Amino acid sequence: MAEQAQVRAPHVQHHFASSDQQFDSAKMGMWVFLFTEIAFFGGLFVAYIIFRAWNPELFTLAATQLSTPLGATNTLVLIASSLTVALAIRAIQTDKKRQSIILLLSTVGLAMVFMIIKAFEYAEKFAKGIAPGAYYTYEGIAHESASVFFSIYYMMTGLHALHVVIGIGILLWIAWKVHRNHFSSEYYTPVEISGLYWHLVDVIWIFLFPLLYLIE
């Protein structure tokens, strides 16, 4: 009965025994969600592996259409954004709210830089007629299934970009809630699990970059 006599922090919901248990449960729930995300992208990675095994020469030819400097820049931008979000979590853990907001907004800024670079890459391809699926009209690649590579490219990078856009929304919402004093060193679970999501988006790009841009 001693436990029940303790004063419960306002953020602890009635079905949890303690703040720590609530935190651990939320975090584990997020990892289960990340499992489903890996399964989601996993399907596309399987498609990539099958089509590359069937047409190795197509992948070598088609990858020359992708800009390695732009892909590498975007990789560095996402790594920097992972660092800023990790520092934002550290800042809220030590009650530095202003610093946490600045770091969260820096992450959003870097995510927008990523999207702008991606938009330039897509625009340059669309202008050439390198569009997904049936809309593919480019004739510069001497391979009968040239459109297959770009369908995979657009599906993988498009789904990833959708995650970046959703991430921008989540991080802005978290920054707003930090500003409204919802979080402190006592309770910062949503900041930490949003960070987990953002890092997963980075990890997926870490694999997409060599698989799409660095084929020789």
Place this chain on the structure above:
Amino acid sequence: MSSHSHHIIPFRTLVATGLALTVLTILTVGVYYIDFPDPINIIVALSIAVVKATLVGAIFMGLYWDDKFNTLILLMAFLFFFVFVGITLLDTMFRDPSIIVY
């Protein structure tokens, strides 16, 4: 109680991880311009990617200090993926030649 779940990662560790990831990105691009023969280049590029992903998972996502059950969930996701790849390739790599390949 669960002190593991409230580890505050040192500032220097986070910055060092960011720098290591930057160096590995430059390395993977550098290796791309060196022409390794065919299977080796994919193995090198993917090995660097796995090291980078491990750094992000262990340090940035805090798995190193976290409840090991969360690491298990992540490893199960990769196990599931490898089963998915393996069984699918058993089909697609050994098809009857009369089936059209796209």
